[in-house]
Amino acid sequence: MSRHSTSPAGSAPTLREVLETVEQLWPLRLQEPWDASGLVTGRPERPVRRILFAVDPVAAVVAEAVAAGADLLVTHHPLLLRAVTTVAADGFKGALVHELIENGCALLACHTNADSARDGVSDAVARAAGLGATAALAPHPADPEVGIGRVGDLAEPVTLRSLARRLADAVPATAHGVRVAGDPEALVRRVAVCGGAGDSLFEEVRAAGADVYVTADLRHHPASEAREAASGPRAGGTPYLVDLSHWASEWLWLPVGAAALREALAARGRDVEVRVSALRSDPWDFRIDHPHAQTAGGTA
Structure with missing residues (x-):
């Protein structure tokens, strides 16, 4: 006791x-300096x-x-x-x-303290992606073994489509769904994750050599710039992006x-x-897809 x-x-x-x-x-x-946990x-x-x-x-x-x-x-x-x-x-x-x-x-x-701590939010996303051992994507100054985000390797490479499907099956259903940027048949093995909004961590994702970055709340400009940078002569098209609902990822x-x-x-x-709680507090109620929207499987 x-x-x-x-x-x-x-x-x-x-x-x-x-x-x-x-x-x-x-x-x-x-917790992060700006937080109010x-x-x-x-x-x-x-x-x-x-x-x-x-x-x-x-x-x-x-x-x-x-x-x-x-x-x-x-x-x-x-x-x-x-x-x-x-x-x-x-x-x-x-x-x-x-x-x-x-x-x-x-x-x-329990906000960014639960993001950074062992077995925290990003660890849960990492398990959903199929990762085993991981390291902190942005190590905390007070304890470099933990921090915001995680990065690790899958036991075997999978296609980007398969990884996205695995994550879609793991998270609760939302109007947001799971959005993906990249070749659906490309093989990925090294995966970086960050539960919640993670578009401030692209430098860390690239430094970690991740094939794909799984996060949420990806805004247009950071996502667009990440894709442009990935298409450069030495980037090889990675990291690909998997964008979850903020609520569902956490x-x-x-x-x-x-x-x-x-x-x-x-x-x-x-x-x-x-x-x-059994309640869904994701703020979005429904989505209307354009009849000619492009999906990972072709034209919807």
Whole structure:
């Protein structure tokens, strides 16, 4: 039992104990300087019996947590990433803060600290791609063995089409789908990944010698410039690009994070129900494809 434990073995932990456990799994020192991970609402001395994991602290997710009787909502994205001067309930973020507090549900954000930490968001994407051993794509200054993104080699080369299909089968369905840039029949083996928006890491991807880069939220100009650079006389057309939904790429970590926290609390002798939200918080509802759109298989 941890020397920090304040309640009998087998009982619910306090929020303070949960935060101590989270710090061991996803240390706040690993978050990016601009980030706002950490506790948003909640009294540290309150017991925590039910925990819900989700990507986004949106109204539907907060309502789900309250309806489930959750004492703690753990989200990947912070609710208050940018500075605010009020949390009055007449604004949508303030309304969520009030809803959480009035129903005794704490809110904890594990954002870029969970991206960088071992078995974090990009590790989940790497497993979905079929990678085994990986290294950090952008090593963290405090711990070069972890950091943003991962890069590694597949056991055997596969076609770009096969890799994209493998990822499409692994992530939840979204209107975004899976977009791919490159020859669908090209063989790829070295894969770089970054859960969430990763178009700031193209230099690291090229330096790692990746055949393909799997990420999300690829904007037009960074993607276009990456393709132009890849078509140069010495680039060989790589890295190819696989663009996932931002929400779907990060959702892959939720079952992993929930299981890790449940097991770590159990190791402290604490009994907690931990589950993953069933709601899709991807902001897009549907997509209309042009009848002559080009797909990996030809004309749609």
